Amino acid sequence: MPKMAQIADNWETGCVMAQMRIKDIAAEAGVSPATVSRYLNNRPGQMTEETRARIAAVIERTGYRPRAAARNLRSSRTNLIGVILADIANPFSSAMLEGLSVSAAARGCSLMTAISGNDPAKEAESLTRLIDAGVDGLVVNTCGGNDEAIAAAAGRLPVVLLDRDVADGGVDLVTSNNRELVAGLVDELAAAGSERLCLLTEASDDSPVRRERAEAFADELSRRGLAGEVVTLADGGASGVGRLDETIRGYAGKKLGLIAVNGLVFLRLTEALAQLGPSLPAGLKIATFDDYPWNHVLFGGVTTAAQDTLTIAERVVERLCERIDVVTTTVGEAAKLAPKRIEIPGHIEHRASTSR
Amino acid sequence: MPKMAQIADNWETGCVMAQMRIKDIAAEAGVSPATVSRYLNNRPGQMTEETRARIAAVIERTGYRPRAAARNLRSSRTNLIGVILADIANPFSSAMLEGLSVSAAARGCSLMTAISGNDPAKEAESLTRLIDAGVDGLVVNTCGGNDEAIAAAAGRLPVVLLDRDVADGGVDLVTSNNRELVAGLVDELAAAGSERLCLLTEASDDSPVRRERAEAFADELSRRGLAGEVVTLADGGASGVGRLDETIRGYAGKKLGLIAVNGLVFLRLTEALAQLGPSLPAGLKIATFDDYPWNHVLFGGVTTAAQDTLTIAERVVERLCERIDVVTTTVGEAAKLAPKRIEIPGHIEHRASTSR
DNA sequence: TCGGTTTACGAAATCGGTTTCGTTTCGAGT
DNA sequence: ACTCGAAACGAAACCGATTTCGTAAACCGA
Numbered sequence: 212m213p214k215m216a217q218i219a220d221n222w223e224t225g226c227v228m229a230q231m232r233i234k235d236i237a238a239e240a241g242v243s244p245a246t247v248s249r250y251l252n253n254r255p256g257q258m259t260e261e262t263r264a265r266i267a268a269v270i271e272r273t274g275y276r277p278r279a280a281a282r283n284l285r286s287s288r289t290n291l292i293g294v295i296l297a298d299i300a301n302p303f304s305s306a307m308l309e310g311l312s313v314s315a316a317a318r319g320c321s322l323m324t325a326i327s328g329n330d331p332a333k334e335a336e337s338l339t340r341l342i343d344a345g346v347d348g349l350v351v352n353t354c355g356g357n358d359e360a361i362a363a364a365a366g367r368l369p370v371v372l373l374d375r376d377v378a379d380g381g382v383d384l385v386t387s388n389n390r391e392l393v394a395g396l397v398d399e400l401a402a403a404g405s406e407r408l409c410l411l412t413e414a415s416d417d418s419p420v421r422r423e424r425a426e427a428f429a430d431e432l433s434r435r436g437l438a439g440e441v442v443t444l445a446d447g448g449a450s451g452v453g454r455l456d457e458t459i460r461g462y463a464g465k466k467l468g469l470i471a472v473n474g475l476v477f478l479r480l481t482e483a484l485a486q487l488g489p490s491l492p493a494g495l496k497i498a499t500f501d502d503y504p505w506n507h508v509l510f511g512g513v514t515t516a517a518q519d520t521l522t523i524a525e526r527v528v529e530r531l532c533e534r535i536d537v538v539t540t541t542v543g544e545a546a547k548l549a550p551k552r553i554e555i556p557g558h559i560e561h562r563a564s565t566s567r
Numbered sequence: 568m569p570k571m572a573q574i575a576d577n578w579e580t581g582c583v584m585a586q587m588r589i590k591d592i593a594a595e596a597g598v599s600p601a602t603v604s605r606y607l608n609n610r611p612g613q614m615t616e617e618t619r620a621r622i623a624a625v626i627e628r629t630g631y632r633p634r635a636a637a638r639n640l641r642s643s644r645t646n647l648i649g650v651i652l653a654d655i656a657n658p659f660s661s662a663m664l665e666g667l668s669v670s671a672a673a674r675g676c677s678l679m680t681a682i683s684g685n686d687p688a689k690e691a692e693s694l695t696r697l698i699d700a701g702v703d704g705l706v707v708n709t710c711g712g713n714d715e716a717i718a719a720a721a722g723r724l725p726v727v728l729l730d731r732d733v734a735d736g737g738v739d740l741v742t743s744n745n746r747e748l749v750a751g752l753v754d755e756l757a758a759a760g761s762e763r764l765c766l767l768t769e770a771s772d773d774s775p776v777r778r779e780r781a782e783a784f785a786d787e788l789s790r791r792g793l794a795g796e797v798v799t800l801a802d803g804g805a806s807g808v809g810r811l812d813e814t815i816r817g818y819a820g821k822k823l824g825l826i827a828v829n830g831l832v833f834l835r836l837t838e839a840l841a842q843l844g845p846s847l848p849a850g851l852k853i854a855t856f857d858d859y860p861w862n863h864v865l866f867g868g869v870t871t872a873a874q875d876t877l878t879i880a881e882r883v884v885e886r887l888c889e890r891i892d893v894v895t896t897t898v899g900e901a902a903k904l905a906p907k908r909i910e911i912p913g914h915i916e917h918r919a920s921t922s923r
Numbered sequence: 924t925c926g927g928t929t930t931a932c933g934a935a936a937t938c939g940g941t942t943t944c945g946t947t948t949c950g951a952g953t
Numbered sequence: 954a955c956t957c958g959a960a961a962c963g964a965a966a967c968c969g970a971t972t973t974c975g976t977a978a979a980c981c982g983a
Contacts, residue, residue, distance in 0.1 A: 232939055243963045248941055258961060279701045280645065281939035283636035285968045291679075291700075299661045299668075300860075308664075309655045312682045316692075321700055323647075324680045326668045336672075344647075344677055345635045481864045504656075505861040508837045588969055599933045604971055614931060637969035640938050 231275045240269045251277055283345060288539060292531060293341035294324045295334060297354040297375070302474065302503050303520065304352065307373065310524025311350060318532055320347070331356030338364055348531040353377060355418060369534030371527050376419045383534070385527045385553045389420065392516040393427040395559040396470050396498045399514055401437065403496045403565040405468025408432065408439035411480055412472045424472055424500070444479060468565075471499040474506075481509055497564045512562030523555045587631045596625045607633055639701060644895060648887060649697035650680045651690060653710040653731070658830065658859045659876065660708065663729065666880025667706060674888055676703070687712030694720055704887040709733065711774060725890030727883050732775045739890070741883045741909045745776065748872040749783040751915040752826050752854045755870055757793065759852045759921040761824025764788065764795035767836060768828045780828055780856070800835060824921075827855040830862075837865055853920045868918030879911045 233251075237244040242265070246258060250266045269275070283289045292315050296304045308324065315322055323346055325337030335357050341349060348369035351361060358377040364370055365382045372384040400408055410428040412421055425441050432439045471477035477499040499506065502517035530553065537548055589607075593600045598621070602614060606622045625631070639645045648671050652660045664680065671678055679702055681693030691713050697705060704725035707717060714733040720726055721738045728740040756764055766784040768777055781797050788795045827833035833855040855862065858873035886909065893904055 233941095234939080244940080245942080245964080246962060249962085252941085262961080276699050278640070278939055279699060280636055280639035280643070281968090282941075283968095284634070284640050284939080284970085285941040287636070287968075289636065299665045300658070302656070302658075302661075305655045305658075305661050308680070309682050309684065312680065316681075316696070321696060322680050324664070324668065324678050325672075326665050328665065340672070340677060343632050343635060475860075478860055478864055485864065485867055504831075504834055505864070508834055508841065508861070509865070511841055589971095590969080600970080601934080601972080602932060605932085608971085618931080634969055637938090638971075640940085640969080641971040643938075 231273050233275075233277065236266070236269050236273065236275050239273070240266045242266065287345075289345045289347055290320045291323050291344070291346045292320050292528070293344070293346035293349040294322050295337050295341070295349070295351045295353070296324065296326050297329050297334070297352050299326050303374075303501055303518065306520040307352070307524055310521045311528060313521075314525045314528035318528065320528075320532075327354050329354040335360050342368065347535045350527055350531060369531055369538060371531045371534070373523070373527055374420060380552075381550050383530055383551050383553070385523055385530065385555065386420070387518040387523065387557045388554045389423045390427040390430075392500070392518075392557050392559070393424050393470075394431050396500075396514070396516050397428070397431045397435070397437070399498055399559060399561065399565045400468035400470070400496050401435070403468065403567055404466055404494075405496050406438065406466040408437060408468045408470065410439075410441045410470045410472055411476050412441060412443050413476055413479075414443050416473070421472055428470070444476065466494045466496075468496045469498070471497070474499065474501040474503045477501075477503075477513070478505075502560060506560075506562070510564045512564060514562045514565040515560040516557055517560050518557040519555050526553055526555060587629050589631075589633065592622070592625050592629065592631050595629070596622045598622065643701075645701045645703055646676045647679050647700070647702045648676050648884070649700070649702035649705045650678050651693045651697070651705070651707045651709070652680065652682050653685050653690070653708050655682050659730075659857055659874065662876040663708070663880055666877045667884060669877075670881045670884035674884065676884075676888075683710050685710040691716055698724065703891045706883055706887060725887055725894060727887045727890070729879070729883055730776060737906050739886055739907050739909070741879055741886065741911065742776070743874045743879065743913045744910045745779045746783040746786075748856070748874075748913050748915070749780050749826075750787050752856075752870070752872050753784070753787045753791070753793070755854055755915060755917065755921045756824035756826070756852050757791070759824065759923055760822055760850075761852050762794065762822040764793060764824045764826065766795075766797045766826045766828055767832050768797060768799050769832050769835075770799050772829070777828055784826070800832065822850045822852075824852045825854070827853070830855065830857040830859045833857075833869070834861075858916060862916075862918070866920045868920060870918045870921040871916040872913055873916050874913040875911050882909055882911060 233247050234244045237247045240247065240262075242262060246262065247266055248254075249258060250263060279289070292311070294308065294311055296308065298304055299308070308322075312322055323341055323344060325333075325341060327334035327337055331354060334354055338349075338351075338357065338360055342364060346368070348371070349364060350371055350373055352373040353361060353375050355375070358379065361370065361372075361377050362379060362381055370382055372382050374386050376382075376384050376386070397408060408428075410425060412425060428439075428441060431437075469480065471480050477497075480497070480499075497510070498514040498516070500516045500518075502515045506513040506515050530551065534548055589603050590600045593603045596603065596618075598618060602618065603622055604610075605614060606619060635645070648667070650664065650667055652664065654660055655664070664678075668678055679697055679700060681689075681697060683690035683693055687710060690707075690710055694705075694707075694713070694716055698720060702724070704727070705720060706727055706729055708729040709717060709731050711731070714735065717726065717728075717733050718735060718737055726738055728738050730742050732738075732740050732742070753764060764784075766781060768781060784795075784797060787793075825836065827836050833853075836853070836855075853866070854870040854872070856872045856874075858871045862869040862871050886907065890904060
């Protein structure tokens with residue numbers, strides 16, 4: 212019987228199995244630890260089919276699992292991907308997390324998650340905590356305010372930004388084709404007969420995404436010669452709703468079309484409209500970004516610019532792993548990948564709220 | 568100048584700092600690595616205030632960060648908590664994740680997350696993947712079908728179940744006081760004048776939580792001598808909606824009260840009701856579990872049994888850390904904590920859908 | 924002043940894999 | 954048969970912290 216790391220302290224009860232080390236496996240299989248290691252990582256230096264089988268048998272029989280910590284230490288690779296999300300309450304983030312989880316698992320990686328709750332200080336803290344934990348790479352859905360720290364991190368390890376860009380833009384970014392989606396919604400509303408369009412935004416949301424959508428909206432209006440404007444709701448309170456109400460009345464009789472810049476704004480819009488009546492005022496058409504569950508239900512279905520979250524997640528992980536491979540493969544500063552911007556096309560879900 | 572691990576390959580550009588090891592810090596501060604380690608973990612064997620200051624200065628100046636992998640290897644502790652969630656699309660899970668994240672961070676732990684998507688096979692795979700990664704403990708929101716595997720895991724490392732229990736029940740569980748919440752909703756509807764009550768459930772959902780709520784519902788009805796039943800919607804298709812429609816018509820003129828057993832069932836209910844008209848049929852009262860964003864908006868506000876997700880998360884982490892401390896402190900089988908069931912009280916949100 | 928007990932700290936072993944480097948074996952080519 | 958290159962594998966260094974154990978200095982009461 213080979214020497215083992217820690218013999219079960221209660222062999223009689225049969226309760227605790229011995230924790231095997233790679234050298235125990237090696238001894239049992241009559242090979243060296245190096246060979247077992249090669250087997251575990253199926254390395255180029257192949258081994259005899261017979262050796263392989265013998266090692267496999269021992270591992271199978273003993274249920275041996277290598278200790279990740281030891282592996283990480285020597286190889287300085289953890290197969291961990293750090294994820295920082297700004298707002299998990301946002302279904303976009305949840306969907307993204309699921310997508311990232313699937314894509315990462317497909318590559319043998321696990322996810323370490325942190326949630327900033329839109330607090331830059333917590334985001335910064337998460338950044339260092341995940342890096343300290345030794346993640347191989349980082350996915351950041353930034354809440355803003357940490358552009359320098361994120362850029363610095365991107366200089367030290369692979370980083371891919373999710374949905375929201377940083378200022379100087381030297382970091383990989385995966386996002387939706389917001390401009391086309393805006394154009395699609397404008398199309399939709401114009402086709403439904405709207406004569407004036409409003410894009411509803413929130414004052415507290417000053418993200419690059421909101422700005423991009425607002426710009427695209429303005430461009431699209433002027434390109435088509437349509438009337439319209441961007442309306443910013445005050446945060447939280449009734450004033451925002453009041454402002455909206457005012458806007459709607461101001462356009463009374465003008466065939467108004469509204470676009471909510473995101474799902475939360477849309478919910479506030481819904482609250483405001485509820486005061487006017489349970490269904491949409493005659494001639495009012497609405498549409499929104501982000502395909503949330505309630506969009507299927509409210510107003511008999513709300514036309515939506517849906518992002519392809521699964522594909523976004525897949526491309527994020529793909530790109531991140533590209534960078535990780537480059538870092539661990541190439542030696543010096545050679546073959547530094549140039550920052551890349553990846554746009555994933557979304558699509559418009561036509562629903563009742565923009566029917567003629 | 569002390570010997571360092573890896574001298575920056577481009578010293579002139581000043582771009583890459585040397586990666587310092589603990590022995591570099593020790594040398595620079597004129598102490599031994601052991602002392603620096605003691606400083607880093609502020610160990611009982613204290614040191615001179617002067618020594619402490621000198622080490623602190625060097626660390627501050629060099630920006631040294633200890634490598635987690637090395638630390639983990641020697642101490643066999645990772646400060647990682649594994650989290651397995653059944654369905655992240657469910658806002659309950661998102662809220663939980665945020666709570667767990669906050670509570671864990673407060674204790675210096677990070678989260679490794681896995682998402683089973685209600686697939687037992689993926690759940691089992693996540694279980695082994697997280698354990699292999701060396702998490703100190705595990706939080707599992709199980710989708711069912713892995714009771715033995717989870718019990719086995721609980722024998723090898725600290726495990727706390729979230730919301731959903733396993734069959735033999737030998738594992739810690741934190742959950743809401745579902746029975747009281749059911750009673751609260753029944754109260755609400757009875758007070759609103761409902762004469763017959765239905766609890767709406769989904770065929771595919773056979774979770775312990777659903778069963779618990781259904782049982783409590785039946786008990787509550789008989790206790791009060793109220794009429795009512797549990798209605799199970801068929802999954803997905805129109806048949807489920809048809810069944811519901813039938814149920815509603817069947818009770819026509821009887822002052823019906825409906826309780827959705829969870830948020831997704833409630834959305835399906837909403838779809839079905841939308842076919843009957845934009846607002847609630849006269850005399851129909853509804854209520855639901857789980858406080859989702861749309862509850863504030865639909866039907867002018869839906870009465871809700873809200874779970875205290877933050878407290879649940881906090882207690883989960885607290886209990887898990889208790890177990891982790893016990894494992895790392897005590898040596899043998901001594902002081903094994905008995906499995907514990909923790910119920911966190913939720914509360915009823917009164918909204919328009921159950922007003923008289 | 925002197926045993927005895929803390930307290931502060933260093934030397935070296937240790938955690939459990941991976942990786943380098945060197946040796947042996949095997950098969951092919953001439 | 955002999956050489957040579959590749960393939961298979963082992964010995965030992967190594968990753969960078971923690972932890973044990975031992976020692977010297979400081980403290981302390983009698």
